[in-house]
Amino acid sequence: MPDASPAVAVDGLVMRYGEKVAVDRMSLTVERATITAVLGPNGAGKTTTLETCEGYRRPQQGSVRVLGLDPVRDRRALLPRIGVMLQGGGAWSGVHAMEMLDHIARLHAHPLDTGLLAERLGLGECGRTPYRRLSGGQQQRLGLAMAIVGRPEIVFVDEPTAGMDPQARRTTWELLRELRESGVTVVLTTHYLEEAEQLADQVHIIDHGQLIASGTPEELTRGSSATVRLVVDKELPVAAEAALRASIDRWSGENGVGVRSISFGSRTLEDVFLELTGRDLGTAIGSDIGRDVDDD
Amino acid sequence: MTDLDLSPRPGAAPARQQVLAQARMEARLMLRNGEQLLLAVVIPVIVLIGGVTGADRIGISLEHAAIDVFTPGVLALAVMSTAFTSLAIATGFERRYGVIKRLGSSPLPRSGLLAGKVLALLLVECLQVVVISAVAFALGWDPDPHVFGAVLAIVAGTAAFASLGLFVAGVLRAEATLAAANLIYLLLLAGGAVVLPISAYGAFGDVVRWLPSGALGSAMRASLIDGAVAWRDLGVLLIWTVLGTALTARTFKWE
Numbered sequence: 249m250p251d252a253s254p255a256v257a258v259d260g261l262v263m264r265y266g267e268k269v270a271v272d273r274m275s276l277t278v279e280r281a282t283i284t285a286v287l288g289p290n291g292a293g294k295t296t297t298l299e300t301c302e303g304y305r306r307p308q309q310g311s312v313r314v315l316g317l318d319p320v321r322d323r324r325a326l327l328p329r330i331g332v333m334l335q336g337g338g339a340w341s342g343v344h345a346m347e348m349l350d351h352i353a354r355l356h357a358h359p360l361d362t363g364l365l366a367e368r369l370g371l372g373e374c375g376r377t378p379y380r381r382l383s384g385g386q387q388q389r390l391g392l393a394m395a396i397v398g399r400p401e402i403v404f405v406d407e408p409t410a411g412m413d414p415q416a417r418r419t420t421w422e423l424l425r426e427l428r429e430s431g432v433t434v435v436l437t438t439h440y441l442e443e444a445e446q447l448a449d450q451v452h453i454i455d456h457g458q459l460i461a462s463g464t465p466e467e468l469t470r471g472s473s474a475t476v477r478l479v480v481d482k483e484l485p486v487a488a489e490a491a492l493r494a495s496i497d498r499w500s501g502e503n504g505v506g507v508r509s510i511s512f513g514s515r516t517l518e519d520v521f522l523e524l525t526g527r528d529l530g531t532a533i534g535s536d537i538g539r540d541v542d543d544d
Numbered sequence: 545m546t547d548l549d550l551s552p553r554p555g556a557a558p559a560r561q562q563v564l565a566q567a568r569m570e571a572r573l574m575l576r577n578g579e580q581l582l583l584a585v586v587i588p589v590i591v592l593i594g595g596v597t598g599a600d601r602i603g604i605s606l607e608h609a610a611i612d613v614f615t616p617g618v619l620a621l622a623v624m625s626t627a628f629t630s631l632a633i634a635t636g637f638e639r640r641y642g643v644i645k646r647l648g649s650s651p652l653p654r655s656g657l658l659a660g661k662v663l664a665l666l667l668v669e670c671l672q673v674v675v676i677s678a679v680a681f682a683l684g685w686d687p688d689p690h691v692f693g694a695v696l697a698i699v700a701g702t703a704a705f706a707s708l709g710l711f712v713a714g715v716l717r718a719e720a721t722l723a724a725a726n727l728i729y730l731l732l733l734a735g736g737a738v739v740l741p742i743s744a745y746g747a748f749g750d751v752v753r754w755l756p757s758g759a760l761g762s763a764m765r766a767s768l769i770d771g772a773v774a775w776r777d778l779g780v781l782l783i784w785t786v787l788g789t790a791l792t793a794r795t796f797k798w799e
Contacts, residue, residue: 355651
């Protein structure tokens with residue numbers, strides 16, 4: 249596998265469902281052995297983009313290459329090399345957790361030790377539990393285990409930690425980081441800003457099917473020219489805030505500069521999203537109707 | 545922390561291993577499910593015992609001993625319940641739960657998934673044949689079998705009913721599949737010449753002999769009562785297989 253092609257190359261992808269444009273001239277590249285987050289509210293086109301990379305959907309316009317291969321045409325060659333974690337489901341309701349994981353492992357030539365993997369993901373105790381009785385978080389972790397058990401070069405994980413408790417989320421993040429250290433490319437969708445900020449080397453922010461910003465979390469959260477950012481080396485007492493405001497007011501009054509806002513705290517991806525879309529992510533999630541994909 | 549080596553080492557297992565794994569999984573799940581087991585074994589055995597003990601009392605006139613007529617019919621019923629009803633219901637819910645989608649991104653190709661399903665069906669049918677035959681022998685069954693003819697009938701019946709079952713599962717929602725597959729099973733059990741011979745249907749005999757149920761029942765009776773291969777009925781099953789496969793191929797959605 250020493251070819252130099254990027255892990256994923258999406259070029260001018262357009263996907264429509266009837267009248268609705270789900271993905272609009274999307275172009276992005278994912279380098280190997282990185283964690284890349286595709287960030288955006290529900291309905292932004294994240295899952296559609298991911299499923300096109302996974303070969304579930306044929307690009308209507310534009311092209312998609314994964315490890316240099318066409319996910320539809322070269323499906324058989326590509327599938328053993330990628331791991332897929334669906335947004336939900338993917339197992340028989342009556343199947344035991346370990347039985348399901350062992351089954352997926354048997355379809356691969358060099359699978360991971362399923363016992364160790366289950367233990368690592370905290371699934372050791374629910375091995376004989378039928379899938380339908382697993383908690384949402386357990387089902388998510390089993391989904392992740394199924395995605396990586398075949399030792400893929402790339403894993404696509406769709407909302408990996410949705411509905412997980414903080415402990416399970418940390419375990420999942422650690423595993424995703426370890427995958428990157430081991431040379432696996434991780435592509436994840438998320439609408440959790442914190443997840444993108446904590447985990448990703450590269451973040452692609454999409455909204456209404458369009459890529460609106462790309463960069464490292466640091467690049468994206470760096471201020472623009474009209475923003476002055478003051479970073480201090482210790483926590484400030486409450487009184488300092490008032491004193492700072494007073495001196496800024498005085499200076500801006502003397503120099504005729506209007507200060508639109510002063511905020512204390514740190515700039516986050518949330519701020520970036522707000523600037524770019526004019527909405528904050530919380531309301532974007534709340535107001536967008538429907539999910540990324542209408543099944544069937 | 546652990547000995548997990550996550551570094552990439554991708555590869556598909558050999559095709560045969562994949563198909564066997566899939567078949568084993570599907571057969572296990574089928575046998576684990578209480579309702580499916582009821583359909584696969586319990587109902588056929590009840591029909592067999594009920595038919596044999598009831599035939600004398602009701603006075604249905606049969607050309608042969610009741611047990612000799614009912615056993616092939618009940619074996620045909622068992623094939624129908626597994627290849628059609630169980631398969632349709634299981635596949636309908638696999639679509640619903642995203643199992644087929646999940647397997648679609650695994651190394652298992654669709655042909656391998658189908659092969660696994662067929663193998664699982666044949667495995668379950670073997671168990672059904674063993675159980676039903678054992679009960680029949682206990683009831684005094686004394687067949688003069690054409691084993692090859694019986695095997696042909698079971699294989700052709702499985703192919704026909706499985707293609708039709710997949711068609712139903714592919715176009716309807718899971719709940720509708722559940723209802724339709726059970727309803728069709730009951731209708732064919734009552735009026736499809738599976739358990740009772742064509743001759744019992746009088747003037748309708750000319751119609752029901754063209755149903756997959758009638759053809760399978762007749763082929764089983766020909767091989768186990770008359771010791772013959774019923775080529776005409778096998779031909780009817782083949783036609784249904786072609787029809788079912790064409791319909792499934794045109795309409796089946798994997799998600």
